[in-house]
Amino acid sequence: xxxxxxxxxxxxxxxxxxxxxxxxxxxxxxxxxxxxxxxxxxxxxxxxxxxxxxxxxxxxxxxxxxxxxxxxxxxxxxxxxxxxxxxxxxxxxxxxxxxxxxxxxxxxxxxxxxxxxxxxxxxxxxxxxxxxxxxxxxxxxxxxxxxxxxxxxxxxxxxxxxxxxxxxxxxxxxxxxxxxxxxxxxxxxxxxxxxxxxxxxxxxxxxxxxxxxxxxxxxxxxxxxxxxxxxxxxxxxxxxxxxxxxxxxxxxxxxxxxxxxxxxxxxxxxxxxxxxxxxxxxxxxxxxxxxxxxxxxxxxxxxxxxxxxxxxxxxxxxxxxxxxxxxxxxxxxxxxxxxxxxxxxxxxxxxxxxxxxxxxxxxxxxxxxxxxxxxxxxxxxxxxxxxxxxxxxxxxx
Numbered sequence: 334x335x336x337x338x339x340x341x342x343x344x345x346x347x348x349x350x351x352x353x354x355x356x357x358x359x360x361x362x363x364x365x366x367x368x369x370x371x372x373x374x375x376x377x378x379x380x381x382x383x384x385x386x387x388x389x390x391x392x393x394x395x396x397x398x399x400x401x402x403x404x405x406x407x408x409x410x411x412x413x414x415x416x417x418x419x420x421x422x423x424x425x426x427x428x429x430x431x432x433x434x435x436x437x438x439x440x441x442x443x444x445x446x447x448x449x450x451x452x453x454x455x456x457x458x459x460x461x462x463x464x465x466x467x468x469x470x471x472x473x474x475x476x477x478x479x480x481x482x483x484x485x486x487x488x489x490x491x492x493x494x495x496x497x498x499x500x501x502x503x504x505x506x507x508x509x510x511x512x513x514x515x516x517x518x519x520x521x522x523x524x525x526x527x528x529x530x531x532x533x534x535x536x537x538x539x540x541x542x543x544x545x546x547x548x549x550x551x552x553x554x555x556x557x558x559x560x561x562x563x564x565x566x567x568x569x570x571x572x573x574x575x576x577x578x579x580x581x582x583x584x585x586x587x588x589x590x591x592x593x594x595x596x597x598x599x600x601x602x603x604x605x606x607x608x609x610x611x612x613x614x615x616x617x618x619x620x621x622x623x624x625x626x627x628x629x630x631x632x633x634x635x636x637x638x639x640x641x642x643x644x645x646x647x648x649x650x651x652x653x654x655x656x657x658x659x660x661x662x663x664x665x666x667x668x669x670x671x672x673x674x675x676x677x678x679x680x681x682x683x684x685x686x687x688x689x690x691x692x693x694x695x696x697x698x699x700x701x702x703x704x705x706x707x708x709x710x711x712x713x714x715x716x717x718x719x720x721x722x723x724x725x726x727x728x729x730x
Contacts, residue, residue: 345370345380346717354617354720355659358382358647366631373717378621378640379633384655384670386630387619387648392675396622396641399425403623404638420561421677422620429676435547435554436562436680440540445683448486452688455481456695467706470582470696470725471575478692479574483567486684488532488539493524500524501571525563540566566681574685576615576721577606578692583725584609584661585693586705591663596697604663606689610649611669612661617646617720619673645670646720702730 345368350357361368366383381387390396400423421432459474480501484494503517529545536542541563547554554562585592585605594600622641627634635641649669650658672679679685696703705711706726714721 346373350717351715354646355650358644358650359652359659361644362647362651365633367633367635369633372640372642376640378642379630379635381630381641381643382647382651383631384648384651384653387643387645387670388674390622390630390641390643391619391670391673391677393628394425395625395628397425397625398423398429398620398622398677400623402625402638403640418561419555419557420565421680422565426676432554432558432562433676433680436544440680442683444486444540444543445687448482448684449687449691451485452478452482452691453695456691460695460699466729468727468729470727471579471722472724474692474696475575475578475582475722475725478578479571479688482574482684482688483570486540486570487528487563487566488537488541489528496520497524497567501567504568521564522560525560529559529563569679569681570684572719572721573615573681574688576719577609577685577689579722579725580613580615580720581605581609581689581693582696583711583722584612584663586703586725586727588661588663589704591661592697592703595663600663602690602693603686604666605693606686607669608661608663608665609689610671611655611665611667612649613720614645614649614669614671615720616671616718617644618718619643619645619670620677643670700729702728704728 345357345361361380361382366381366386368380368382370378370380372378381390421429421436424432455478456474459477480494480498483489484491484497489497500517500521503513504521529541532539532542532545536546544554544559544562585595591600591605595602595605619642622643624635624637624639624641626637629635649655649671652658655665655667672682704727706728709724709726711725712723714723
């Protein structure tokens with residue numbers, strides 16, 4: 334590795350990256366497609382920053398999701414307890430294939446499309462509530478909508494959702510206190526265990542009931558797998574949808590001429606969603622992977638057992654793949670890597686797209702005038718792992 338590469342990545346995960354992620358990633362892409370650096374907690378990691386190499390890496394079976402392939406068994410410290418850690422983002426085939434097939438049967442396009450009317454009702458209720466011309470779109474729409482939707486999908490009772498959101502927000506905060514995080518995890522584990530037991534005795538028309546039935550069919554889904562899946566679906570279905578809706582609204586607010594084109598039907602709302610997923614993906618880093626053998630990427634050899642991160646945010650703005658990659662252009666029609674590539678492509682992608690489609694269409698239909706407020710700048714979460722807004726203040730008419 335050359336000294337320039339070492340120097341450019343020595344302080345990669347720092348305040349500089351938080352303040353200007355796309356500028357930092359542009360510099361890294363210009364230097365090399367892969368860089369050796371350290372994670373925010375000081376662990377060594379290889380970071381892939383260019384589109385072609387990222388797309389290849391996401392589908393490379395030599396880059397494993399199973400943490401057992403870390404250099405040593407204790408070389409990777411998961412933040413999750415074992416009973417919530419046996420999910421798809423920690424598995425390779427054949428276990429991944431078995432589990433994904435079971436989840437796919439329950440998470441069908443029919444089930445997702447069947448949520449459309451419910452999502453529309455929730456969205457209408459949320460946007461009917463504001464009486465003031467000023468509002469925070471995150472608090473009013475982007476945050477509560479996905480929480481209601483994912484709880485409906487899983488079959489979480491309405492009376493438990495405030496606690497559910499509080500625990501989730503604690504676990505998703507950039508730097509939760511260790512004791513607060515452990516407490517929230519215990520509450521979540523106890524709660525999900527009770528919910529699943531209830532679904533086993535009194536199943537309903539919801540995803541947890543479907544997954545519970547899949548488990549009981551020849552005992553195909555172990556108890557910890559069922560708990561872990563519920564936990565993963567909650568997080569993936571909540572936080573990523575929140576940030577997609579917020580980032581898409583921001584893209585339109587910053588580009589009023591494109592908002593006008595959408596309002597007049599010249600550009601479909603789905604084009605806005607796809608461009609948002611490329612331009613400001615909700616999760617800038619892909620799931621960590623571990624090399625099962627020495628793997629060459631670019632001019633670097635990643636040794637077996639080393640950890641690898643794919644920078645989705647960087648790959649999606651690679652100048653080699655996209656013209657004017659920093660521009661938000663709803664007419665672009667280009668592909669992105671936000672939901673992954675290969676066997677680990679995100680199962681929840683159709684639901685996230687549906688939520689964002691309904692949220693944005695209803696927002697534009699409800700407010701003929703929608704502008705960024707002059708009294709407050711959009712505030713980003715301070716996190717390397719997600720790209721999402723804390724607040725998005727707007728004025729309406």
